[in-house]
Amino acid sequence: MKKTRFIPYGYTMRNGRTVIEHDEADIIRYIFDEYIKGASLKDLAEELTARRVPYTEKTDVWDKARVARIIDNAKYTGSDVYDPIIDEDIFEEAAAAKAARQRNQIINECEGIALMRDRIRCGVCGAPMVRHICSKRKVKESWTCANDVCGCRVRISDSDLLMKVTLLMNRIIENADLLVPKPKKRFKDSLTVQRLQGEIDDELAHDQPSEKLIVTRIREIASQLYQETNAKDQIAARIAQKRVALMSPQIEFNTAYFTDLVENVVLEAPARVTLITKTDVNISEGEPDYGSQENTQEDGDAD
Template structure:
């Protein structure tokens, strides 16, 4: 006799014939009904079946989305291959069509703008990332992913691109804006302290060895530079200045320029866009036209 576990969920063998398993068949019908009428996802249906304590296989009460998907993909439930019908052919075909549309949507690659903003755009108020949803009227709308955030600002692709383009044009017009404020370097490491002490000892000697003292001073300067990011910052600032100096004013958002030069961007609740360039220079611009 064929064991129960070798036939699809929803059926059992009785007197050598395949017949509906009452509890499991009811679960199959519920899956199709809620998938069609309530648009529940496979994961949401799995969570519901687990919460209701519906056994999938004998002692297994934990469902996952693959189990649900397998049921939605099984044509036997509409009476194929001689199995008793549990759902109508129309229900099965409709579920199959909906699933195909969802799969197609997942297969669509993100827009170039969304790809450029990934891990770069965040909420200035709470620090959470910004997400993009498709909108038939505007092409896309951006919002803070943190549902508890009180920013209450949702922006369009056009609003975001216009604001960032204006920021880029501001730097193109005056690359000097990228200059960082110079602050006194005051680096202290154990090696710097040792070298400073050695320099002071040598300077106190009557028989001063000038070459040795010069070597100590150079070594101390090198140690300070190695532990100070100012050198790297200045180098990156020079690169950015050359990059923007050769750019003509932008008439539209330049994604490649943005990704090469900007490390992070954030949006405040009043519509201010904050941009941090790769040299850590931060600039801000109020862009409140077009926000909701």
């Protein structure tokens, strides 16, 4: 611990070399983590002071300026002189959070991005993704998985994301059969159907079986079999097809079309986009277009 700060907080000198001071490094990671989660500079300064965390040998009082110097110090990502304490991605997230707070609003997101913000999903784990901005990058926008275990990040500009979503929606408009989900395969009856059938068999084994009970169980089996197919999705797809027939391909992102057609947008690295439609069909970049008949044929040919 130094009496005054000639080198950044988190480092110390040993044998003429700058090395990490591990207790201080833990505090740095804590500061970045809490700041990204929403803690203010003032909150962090008060918290560290209350915990009597030393800043130097002379003081354990923190203020906003000291916390801000840590948030702004790119040396913590590593250099020729300083070993890394945090990942570059963490530093970028903190910088994005700071920029957003300075403007007191989410950074320059257009109507289309605002509309799809809550519908972006991670292509690795399926969790929601969070938009970030880093002004130092050539591509400033990125999306990070909210699942800490996954941590997938996709860097894609707003303009490219809107363009790709528009192209995929145009593909649907030009081939409405894409909205029709593939029929579900049924290899054997579900446990529910087997149970109901067993009750019918037991009743039929009686000397005077109840016709009313048997008819009721048959209806229940029919209802269950309907639920286990995607008949509802097929009906929804037909309705959606009629809506699509009234649409025309667009040059720019159309918010009304997006609302009608798309349930979620899936992002995968490096910048691959997939639409999940309202009929639960995936429309991905670079995949061939198959109509409903082709899809059905593929199912029949599958092993």
